[in-house]
Structure formats: C-alpha cells, structure tokens
Amino acid sequence: MFLDETHLQLQKTARDFTEKEVIPIATECDHIFEKDKRASHIPENILRRIGDLGFYGIRTAAEDGGAGLGHLALVVVAEELARGWLSVGSCFSRNEASLALVVQPGFERLREKYLAGLLSGEIQTAMANSEADAGSDAANIKCAARKSDGKWIINGQKMWVTNADRANILHSLVRTDPKITPGKKHWGVSWLVIEKEPWDNSDPRLMITEIDTVGYHGMGTYQVDFSDFPVPEENMWGQEGRAFSMLMQGYETARIQFAGRCLGVARAAFGAALNYVTQRIQFDVPLATFQSIRFRLADMATSIEVCRQYAYHAAIKKDSGVRCDLEAGMAKLFAADMVMKVAWDALQMHGGYGYTRDLPLERYWRDAAMLPIGEGTQEIQRGVISARLLERVMPKK
Ligand SMILES: Cc1cc2nc3c(=O)[nH]c(=O)nc-3n(C[C@H](O)[C@H](O)[C@H](O)COP(=O)(O)OP(=O)(O)OC[C@H]3O[C@@H](n4cnc5c(N)ncnc54)[C@H](O)[C@@H]3O)c2cc1C
Structure with missing residues (x-):
C-alpha cells in the first residue's frame, strides 16, 4: 500500500x-x-x-x-x-x-x-513489568504491594527496565493480592504509577542499577529494587488485581510499533551496504559487480519491503478496532528475524571494516540483537500465532 x-x-x-x-x-x-x-x-x-x-x-x-x-x-x-x-x-x-x-x-x-x-x-516514563523470574512468563511476578495507611507499600525487584533512571514515572506491574490461584497467576496483579525524581538514586527504598547490555544504550536498562517504597493509593491504572488484560491489549500496539523499529535499523544497515558495494573495489571492480552481492541486496530489499507492507497491514487492522494479536505477532516475528539477517548481511558485505567501531554496522548489529527479545520473544510470538491458528480448528473445550 x-x-x-x-x-x-x-x-x-x-x-x-x-x-x-x-x-x-x-x-x-x-x-x-x-x-x-x-x-x-x-x-x-x-x-x-x-x-x-x-x-x-x-x-x-x-x-x-x-x-x-x-x-x-x-x-x-x-x-x-x-x-x-x-x-x-x-x-x-x-x-x-x-x-x-x-x-x-x-x-x-x-x-x-x-x-x-x-x-x-x-x-519521561519507563515500563517496569519484567522480573528476574518473570520474562516470557510475565504473570509470574513476585514484586508485591500491600495497602497501609492510604498507601501502597512496594517490596521486590524489577528487571530490564529501560529508561528507569531518567524516568519521572515507572509504570510498574505488582502483585496486590498475595494469594496466587493455580492456573491463574495473572489474577491479583495491578499496575501502579510510581513517581520519582529523574537521575536521583539517593532513596534507599528505590535503588536503580544499570545493566551492562551490549547495545540499545540510549536509555539504559536497569534493575530496580523496592524496599518498603510508598505509593499513593490512587496511583493505580484501572481495576485493582485486573491489570493483566490491559497489559495484553497494550502488546498489540507495542508489537506493531516494534516492527517499525526493526524496519528502521534494517534500512540503515541496507543503505550502508548499498553504498559500500558501489565504492569498494576488489578484483579491480566494485563489489556490486558480483552476482552474489547483487542477489543479497535483492533479498535484503525484498524482506524490508514485505515487512513494511505487513506492518502497515497490521497497523491498519488495529486502527479498525478489531482484535489483531495474530497480525501484531506476525509483524513482530517477521520484522525481528528480518532485521537480524539484514544487519548481519550488511556487516558481512563490509568485510573486516564492518567489524570495526569506525563504521556504524556493528551498532546496527548489536542493537538489532535486542529486537527478537523485547515485547515478547520470537518463541512467544510463535506461540501466540500458532494458538490463534489452532483455535480455529481445535476449539477450547
Ligand atoms: C535490552 C532489553 C530491554 C528491555 N526493556 C524492558 C522494559 O523496558 N520493561 C520490561 O518490563 N521488560 C523489558 N525487557 C525484558 C524483556 O521483555 C524480556 O527479556 C523478555 O520478555 C524475555 O524474558 P527473559 O529475558 O526472562 O527470558 P526467558 O523468558 O527466560 O526466555 C529465555 C528463552 O527461552 C524461551 N522461552 C521462554 N518460554 C518459552 C516457551 N513457553 N516456549 C518456548 N520458548 C520459550 C524464550 O523465547 C527465550 O529464547 C527488556 C529486555 C532487554 C534485553
């Protein structure tokens, strides 16, 4: 389109x-x-x-x-x-x-x-949902909030919180009902708005520690430790104990948007490769002379364009107001595999120069590597997609 x-x-x-x-x-x-x-x-x-x-x-x-x-x-x-x-x-x-x-x-x-x-x-804001033992299994959170004197008192730890240090607000998924119903771990989970000062690590009740990631450096990724940290009772999104369905709805938007991010990194890597193969001379001719290089360019451009068209399709379907977890999952799955391949192909086409820090190819490659992990890993997308396909032929009893 x-x-x-x-x-x-x-x-x-x-x-x-x-x-x-x-x-x-x-x-x-x-x-x-x-x-x-x-x-x-x-x-x-x-x-x-x-x-x-x-x-x-x-x-x-x-x-x-x-x-x-x-x-x-x-x-x-x-x-x-x-x-x-x-x-x-x-x-x-x-x-x-x-x-x-x-x-x-x-x-x-x-x-x-x-x-x-x-x-x-x-x-500026950050999403504090994941924990050390609650990544793909997002409902397995243990970080807990209990009510006391008109406040929520939070104890526990969050992991992988991008932008936590600079943020004024952490949207944090916490367990407000300590009773965990077997098979219904997502019950009793609420979403709190945690207000904090940016770049302020002076409160021992809220410790923010940066994780040494290989890329995606522009916002930082953090471990957040709460120790009797108080939050006003009214700082809650939605209904107490019922935050999980809101989180799931948000995933559709997040995964569609994620496909856009993958497209951007892939396009940067592809643009660099396209330019380089016309400049770099080997065997007395530009690399672009060789059929294997030309075919690789064709494959890269095709996968980027197909990805873009499908991301647009998922976005338009979401805008129409109907459920689109299948399309959002497919868009994210295809896009994150695509960007990993395109970033790697572009680096390879630059030979040894691609492996240096003088060119941005290594940055594209390091940044691309987080895209199959965030907003639900590739395996989680395959789980969502296959579940939606199978429910058509294997209805739940
Ligand atoms: C740089 C970065 C930034 C992040 N930013 C945020 C953020 O801002 N906020 C936030 O809340 N979280 C954030 N995350 C967390 C991210 O969402 C999780 O890392 C992701 O959901 C995977 O969880 P995990 O790391 O615990 O891996 P695990 O869930 O332990 O998975 C490990 C491997 O096992 C596979 N696996 C797990 N379960 C299954 C299954 N049922 N079937 C098949 N395979 C399975 C996974 O696909 C993966 O390959 C960030 C992560 C990174 C790396």
Whole structure:
C-alpha cells in the first residue's frame, strides 16, 4: 500500500529530523557507554524535539493536544527515527503508551498532572513489568504491594527496565493480592504509577542499577529494587488485581510499533551496504559487480519491503478496532528475524571494516540483537500465532 499525503508528510518530518539531529550523534553517544553510561543516553534536546514534533502524542486525540493519528503513523515514525538510532525510535513509545492510558476515563487526576508533560517530553516514563523470574512468563511476578495507611507499600525487584533512571514515572506491574490461584497467576496483579525524581538514586527504598547490555544504550536498562517504597493509593491504572488484560491489549500496539523499529535499523544497515558495494573495489571492480552481492541486496530489499507492507497491514487492522494479536505477532516475528539477517548481511558485505567501531554496522548489529527479545520473544510470538491458528480448528473445550 502507499501512504496518503498526511503520512507522507509525517514521514518527511521524521526523516529530516533523523538526518539532521539523530544520525550525527548516535554512534558517538552509543560508544561512550563503556566509559560513562549516563553520557550515552539520548540528549535532552532530542527528547524535547520529539515532543515539539508531536511524536509522543501521535495517537492522542487532537482535543487532548495530540496529532489524532493511528497505528500506521506510529509505524512510520518508529521506522524513521530508528533508522538514526534504535534508542530514539524506541524512546517515544513509552510516553506514547502512557498517553494512551492517561486519557482514559477514570484517570482524570493523573491526566491533569501528566498530560502536558508527557506530550512535550518534559515527563519521561519507563515500563517496569519484567522480573528476574518473570520474562516470557510475565504473570509470574513476585514484586508485591500491600495497602497501609492510604498507601501502597512496594517490596521486590524489577528487571530490564529501560529508561528507569531518567524516568519521572515507572509504570510498574505488582502483585496486590498475595494469594496466587493455580492456573491463574495473572489474577491479583495491578499496575501502579510510581513517581520519582529523574537521575536521583539517593532513596534507599528505590535503588536503580544499570545493566551492562551490549547495545540499545540510549536509555539504559536497569534493575530496580523496592524496599518498603510508598505509593499513593490512587496511583493505580484501572481495576485493582485486573491489570493483566490491559497489559495484553497494550502488546498489540507495542508489537506493531516494534516492527517499525526493526524496519528502521534494517534500512540503515541496507543503505550502508548499498553504498559500500558501489565504492569498494576488489578484483579491480566494485563489489556490486558480483552476482552474489547483487542477489543479497535483492533479498535484503525484498524482506524490508514485505515487512513494511505487513506492518502497515497490521497497523491498519488495529486502527479498525478489531482484535489483531495474530497480525501484531506476525509483524513482530517477521520484522525481528528480518532485521537480524539484514544487519548481519550488511556487516558481512563490509568485510573486516564492518567489524570495526569506525563504521556504524556493528551498532546496527548489536542493537538489532535486542529486537527478537523485547515485547515478547520470537518463541512467544510463535506461540501466540500458532494458538490463534489452532483455535480455529481445535476449539477450547
Ligand atoms: C535490552 C532489553 C530491554 C528491555 N526493556 C524492558 C522494559 O523496558 N520493561 C520490561 O518490563 N521488560 C523489558 N525487557 C525484558 C524483556 O521483555 C524480556 O527479556 C523478555 O520478555 C524475555 O524474558 P527473559 O529475558 O526472562 O527470558 P526467558 O523468558 O527466560 O526466555 C529465555 C528463552 O527461552 C524461551 N522461552 C521462554 N518460554 C518459552 C516457551 N513457553 N516456549 C518456548 N520458548 C520459550 C524464550 O523465547 C527465550 O529464547 C527488556 C529486555 C532487554 C534485553
């Protein structure tokens, strides 16, 4: 499918921003990680520019201050920003998801407090759902909150929380009912809004420790330890003990958006390869002369375009308001396999130079490697897809 005028304009805006402001800083920021983790985070001015350009509020209704667009716009923007740096293509999705929650009926107090800051980027957020023993098995969480004197008191640990240190808000999945019903581990789980000061690690009740990841450095990934940490009772999204279904609904959006991120990294790697094979001379001719190189380019471009078309299809289906866990799962599954292959092919086409830190190929490759893991691993997507296919022929008793 072809994009309409509105989406083409959006694509152009995101592309210009990426070329002028993201690509020039991405590799340098990424590489500082080993010396100074905090310095490798996305610069503050980039976060604000994302707000100025209206990307955080891309799906937020116009009357709430957003662009009032849908999932297709989300994919278009994610692709363009991730082409510059995966972390930038990913960072806007946290506020974007928070805005989708904050505008819902019943959350007026949080909306009053956070709507403007989430739209501008002044407020940054993080999703604290996974734990050491609750990754794919997301319902297996142990981090617990108990009520005391009008507050939730949280104890336990969260793992893999991207952006936790800079964030003003952690959306945290906690067990509010200590009784675990066999076969229904997802019951008794609630979603709390944890307010904190960015970059402040002085409170021993909330310890934030950075994890030494190989890539995806622009927001950092953290372990978060709660020790009798108090949260106002009213800081809860939705119904007590029933957060899991909200999380599942959010996965459809997240996985579709994820496909956009994969597209962006793949396009960056492909663009570098396309350029290099016309410049690099071996056996007295450019690499692009060799059929095996040309065919590899053809395969890369085909898989990127097929991925883009399917991501658009999933996005449009989601915008139509019907269930689309099958399409979201397929989009994410195909996209994450595709980006791993394209990033690797591009590196290989650069030979030894691709394996140095002088070129961004190694960054694309390291960043790509997190994409088959986040928002449900490839195996989890295959589980979702096969379950949906089989339920048509093997209905549940
Ligand atoms: C860089 C990074 C950033 C992240 N950011 C966040 C974040 O911001 N917020 C957040 O909450 N989480 C985040 N995560 C966590 C991420 O969602 C989990 O890592 C992911 O869900 C996998 O969980 P796990 O690491 O515990 O692996 P496991 O669940 O232990 O899986 C290990 C392997 O076993 C496979 N496996 C597991 N169960 C099955 C099964 N039933 N059938 C077949 N195979 C299976 C998996 O596919 C995987 O290959 C992040 C992770 C990374 C690496």
